Amino acid sequence: MAARLHGHASELPSLPLRLSASRSCLLGAANRPPSALRLRPKSCRPARVMAAAASATAEEGLKKGIAEFYDQSSGLWEDIWGDHMHHGFYDPGVTASVDDHRAAQIRMVEEALRFSGVSDDPSKKPKKVVDVGCGIGGSSRYLAKKFEAQCQGITLSPVQAQRAHNLSVVEGLADRVTFQVADALEQPFSDGQFDLVWSMESGEHMPDKKKFVGELARVAAPGATIIIVTWCHRDLLPSEDTLLPEELNLLNKICDAYYLPSWCSAADYIEIAQSLSLENIKTADWSENVAPFWPAVIRSALTWRGFTSLLQSGWKTIKGALAMPLMIEGYNKKLIKFAIITCRKPE
Numbered sequence: 001m002a003a004r005l006h007g008h009a010s011e012l013p014s015l016p017l018r019l020s021a022s023r024s025c026l027l028g029a030a031n032r033p034p035s036a037l038r039l040r041p042k043s044c045r046p047a048r049v050m051a052a053a054a055s056a057t058a059e060e061g062l063k064k065g066i067a068e069f070y071d072q073s074s075g076l077w078e079d080i081w082g083d084h085m086h087h088g089f090y091d092p093g094v095t096a097s098v099d100d101h102r103a104a105q106i107r108m109v110e111e112a113l114r115f116s117g118v119s120d121d122p123s124k125k126p127k128k129v130v131d132v133g134c135g136i137g138g139s140s141r142y143l144a145k146k147f148e149a150q151c152q153g154i155t156l157s158p159v160q161a162q163r164a165h166n167l168s169v170v171e172g173l174a175d176r177v178t179f180q181v182a183d184a185l186e187q188p189f190s191d192g193q194f195d196l197v198w199s200m201e202s203g204e205h206m207p208d209k210k211k212f213v214g215e216l217a218r219v220a221a222p223g224a225t226i227i228i229v230t231w232c233h234r235d236l237l238p239s240e241d242t243l244l245p246e247e248l249n250l251l252n253k254i255c256d257a258y259y260l261p262s263w264c265s266a267a268d269y270i271e272i273a274q275s276l277s278l279e280n281i282k283t284a285d286w287s288e289n290v291a292p293f294w295p296a297v298i299r300s301a302l303t304w305r306g307f308t309s310l311l312q313s314g315w316k317t318i319k320g321a322l323a324m325p326l327m328i329e330g331y332n333k334k335l336i337k338f339a340i341i342t343c344r345k346p347e
């Protein structure tokens with residue numbers, strides 16, 4: 001998640017991804033909700049072809065932006081926060097000291113496994129894990145060690161993949177923890193390979209949530225557990241078709257500051273999992289448990305070391321850092337939800 005110090009989305013040819021309200025990200029940019037369909041010209045075939053081409057270009061721009069952002073910012077994150085690039089899990093209402101954060105990040109991994117019912121039992125524990133959106137491999141190494149498993153990580157960032165490999169060599173894990181640059185929406189794996197499919201704070205980057213979950217399900221072995229821990233927007237009320245304009249405005253600002261396409265809700269993920277006939281589908285809202293995280297990231301950026309490192313990592317990173325209070329505002333307004341969604345592929 002890298003504190004989402006991402007670059008500026010307005011550099012991307014991806015406006016259609018950002019401006020859609022809530023549903024289009026589920027369906028893919030080429031498959032718009034009814035309000036967008038009403039704008040179609042009479043002759044819709046060429047328009048559809050053009051829309052598909054525009055959305056393909058937008059997705060390429062988004063991927064390039066994500067890769068460049070993580071290439072540039074991962075070193076700074078690792079210096080200050082270590083190899084886990086995701087929120088920590090805290091007891092609600094507790095003020096965490098800086099020393100607690102690494103433990104809170106490990107706790108996030110453990111809570112996700114516990115919530116999803118992943119067994120430590122030697123006969124049932126996962127043996128092959130995929131880490132989709134692996135960062136510099138913090139989760140990959142942790143899971144490989146914990147379960148004595150093999151783990152394959154994918155990221156869009158070549159710098160992350162190389163650093164993840166180097167850290168695994170140092171830990172003596174390079175023979176069973178490997179990394180490559182690859183797209184989560186077109187994974188370089190054959191069907192049904194992995195008995196744990198892990199996505200820690202990468203789902204929010206995916207422009208097509210249905211394709212994303214579809215790929216997670218495709219590479220999962222029969223009976224495998226799929227775990228998605230991700231940023232969502234609040235569930236819509238039955239009377240709502242979309243978020244409120246001021247809510248969309250805040251999310252669009254966050255998307256502008258970071259490399260994010262449209263957001264969706266946890267309920268949307270559930271709907272997708274159901275549509276794919278996945279089983280044991282469960283979700284939880286952990287927003288309260290991550291509340292101390294963003295203030296801590298801001299505090300770390302305000303230390304002398306954090307501040308000088310930030311200045312050296314360039315304008316994109318600084319702009320992302322300046323937008324961090326927007327995340328806190330989103331959580332405070334109960335618009336942004338930190339969600340876990342888990343399910344199982346049928347046997």
Ligand code: SAH
Pocket residue numbers: 001002063066067070083084085086132133134135136137138139154155156157160182183184185199200201202205206
């Ligand atoms: N899961 C890691 C890193 C989270 S940062 C951790 O918890 O430490 C988000 C990660 O998602 C980055 O590594 C980024 O490259 C990856 N990512 C985003 N979009 C992706 C895509 N389409 N395919 C593969 N990886 C992607």
